[in-house]
Amino acid sequence: MNQFPMTMQGAEALKEELHELKTVKRPRIVNDIAEAREHGDLKENAEYHAAREEQGFCEGRIQEIEGKLGNAQIIDIIKIPNTGKVIFGVTVGLLNIETEEEVTYQIVGDDEADIKNNRISVNSPIARGLIGKEVDSEVEIKTPAGLVEFEIISVEHK
CATH class of the missing domain: 3.10.50.30 (Transcription elongation factor, GreA/GreB, C-terminal domain)
Structure with a gap:
């Protein structure tokens, strides 16, 4: 597996974004999905579909950041x-x-x-x-x- 150089500042910025995604955005999206479910029929529920799409983007970004940090050669x-x-x-x-x-x-x-x-x-x-x-x-x-x-x-x- 190739390692990619990254500055300390770059790694810290990614860690902050990852923390924000996991502790703020992910729980909010889960809550949005739960609220949208309560509105009934999921086939025609725009809020539900928007929240699920946002969840996909959020989870994708979490995986991307974790991958980058895992392959980073952090140089101070x-x-x-x-x-x-x-x-x-x-x-x-x-x-x-x-x-x-x-x-x-x-x-x-x-x-x-x-x-x-x-x-x-x-x-x-x-x-x-x-x-x-x-x-x-x-x-x-x-x-x-x-x-x-x-x-x-x-x-x-x-």
Whole structure:
């Protein structure tokens, strides 16, 4: 079975969602189903069918999260000494050499990626181009807009 890298924050977020699903949402849905049953004929009972459908989604999400956590290799970047090398979990500061624009990305697992919050997947072209490189290195990264040259200006373990 393959393990997938995940940051501590990503694992904690999944654990919180799982707890919410099991302790709040699941009991509410069971209650909704019981109430809808009391309304009589189940064939034409929209509330009953909606609650059963919601129950299916909830149980599916619980199984999905449990599977992800079961296959996760949780990496706590704070506990790894900072050598200035880009590895999974770090927050890397980049300078676009052509435009002099600075950008910061945290390299995270596929499920945690969120470009709006500058969290990029370890499997993205940018992250693949950065992994193994060190602070003050210049790297060329193939982007949809073409080849972009960056200088790695910082590597943080936070």
